[in-house]
Amino acid sequence: MTQTMTGAQMVVKALRDQGVEVVFGYPGGAVLPIYDEIFQQNDIRHILVRHEQGAIHMAEGYARSTGKVGVALVTSGPGATNAVTGLVDALMDSIPLVVLTGQVPTFMIGTDGFQEADTVGITRPCTKMNWLVKDTAKLSETIHLAFHVAKSGRPGPVLIDIPKDVQFADADYVAKEKIKVSHYQPKLKGDIDQITRLVEMIETAERPILYTGGGVINSGPAASQLLRELAEATGFPVTSTLMGLGAYPASGKNWLGMLGMHGLYEANLAMHGCDLMINIGARFDDRITGRVKDFSPNSKKAHIDIDASSINKVVHVDVPILGDVGHVLEDLLRIWKSRGRKVNKAGLAAWWKQINDWRAVKCLTYKPSTTTIKPQYALERLEALTKGMDRYITTEVGQHQMWAAQFLGFEAPNRWMTSGGLGTMGYGLPASIGVQIAHPEALVINVAGEASWLMNMQEMGTAMQFRAPVKQFILNNERLGMVRQWQELLHGERYSQSWSESLPDFVKLAEAFGCKGIQCKDPKDLDDAIMEMIRYDGPVIFDCLVEKHENCFPMIPSGKPHNEMLLGDADTQGVIGAKGAVLV
């Protein structure tokens, strides 16, 4: 039986049929018909944000912490343009989103109508795919296709631009099951010959390493499980990018910690010195490779990735495996087991001995203080006091983000939400709200820098309105700390514009929003203050005044190979040449 309805009704019905429970959005003239439908139903919850960028980051936090598609709804013109940063953020980090935008009526398109913007034009390079729907008869089909595209293959944000007359007009609803199968069907199974080649290499490798990334998280919890099985069964060491933290547990005995520019010494040296590198769902980002020419010069490299354009993009690999991490690991384990579960035991023993020597360097050591709170100390205490709790962490961007990656341990996937590829300051607060909406009972903490936090602080209003008891743990160094660090190391200590001046009183700000504010500046008070934050039943803004000039180490300076890592302040004199300074 066909059902005739308005475009606006179709939107709500299609979302419901796709299993959507929450939409993050902000109304305006061009989406009023859809808001009218939202008003008249109770299945889909609408979270009213304070800025459209917030809506997208909330949807990202929701998506990353659940594995579902995040949904946002914004109006035409400024609503859509405000969403752009979030779209690029989701594109870079492979987060599945469906974003609906209103548009001026079809007959006004191109006339510079009120709040008209070329939304599909602006967002074409910011999305995995986008559509302008000019005919109501195509609307439900397009929405169903949008969900398919957002979550299939390499996930990403998609956008549907819906003119207002299309929302008002009537047409037949096309059910999810009725749409014609899209030709867009990325390949999940890897090539068995290539997988077998990799198994052969696994059997003989002397110095192997598993280099895991966000693709393991994207693939789903089963992929993390298979990764754990592979690591335990082979005894291979595991490192991860910023995006893949939690896929392998931080408490696992094969865990080397994060790699890359601010990664751990043992992880980076193991990458540099390995003879077999198995990249599982990571993309050889420049924060990982450093100088590409010197990147892991003596290893054979295998790369499991669902996106052919990630393979051989930056680093040439010997064994490319196009497919989904979960599917490929399953075949890989099966073949490896059927061939007798062989590894090079002697080689591995020597390799682990070497790795343990590197571990003994204890690269995360910092100079403790009894008078000021070191940011690393604050995170160590946060880790100790929340360990074992049902905990989700989001971050902003900067030094605090790197310290969080170094000092917090993740035992499970989907527990760590951070802006990696775009590095969007202002991501963490809204993302934490999105996570909390998805997990109302969990402890959700945004580890923030004061500067980043201010970029989307209006969303505290959203947290209050929807009773999202998010904890904003601000490591306040009164500096754009990451910028300051680079200026110290690369620009002759000329601290151009990297002070956070005229900061608000965060405790009063919390009161103004109606939530709880806590300030702490003495290391002796820190544990009690953190416990107070955790126990408080509602949103908290925690102003943690930390050492202002702490640098984040280890650090591989731009343009340097992995084995030229800086471990502490003593290493930093004149290390970055003019060539390195050009790189970001």
Place this chain on the structure above:
Amino acid sequence: MSPLNIKKGSTSHSAYDLRDPYADVSEAHTLAVIVDNEAGVLARVIGLFSGRGYNIDSLTVAEVDHTGHLSRITIVTHGTPQVITQIKALLARMVPVRAVHDLTEAGPSVQRELALFKVAGKGEHRIEALRLAEIFRAHVVDSTLESFVFEMTGTPEKIDSFAELMRPLGLREIARTGVAALSRGA
């Protein structure tokens, strides 16, 4: 088959090219991209090239299947083997892209371009222009007492050489379609 058109067992299939990826020799490739003929698809393809700094030497597009609404975009580009591989993979992952054929890699292909030349002149020049046009099998599609419009189909190189010859004879304007190409054989 994947949209990349990887033939089973082929050693030169795109994403798995075994040539030295760091070779910085630039190669010209002709790509045929079959796309859904929908709004914005050309912008999407062109945006890929401009956004990532790839080259477009020539581009043609037209709907080739009116019932399936499929268009064929023929792109001539150049770049290192690594860049060419990237371009193909990035095109193939686009939702409206049905297939990417690398005609340069697939073997011999036929490449044709259509061009119109306006040549103005009198006396000797006019006669010489006509004589050369005949040699190049260019047709006269318009003539006045002072000018000709020649039409010619051929490879881009042939069109280039004809243009060179016409230049001293009063060449005023050229319009070129860009390359259309098909692989040889069945």
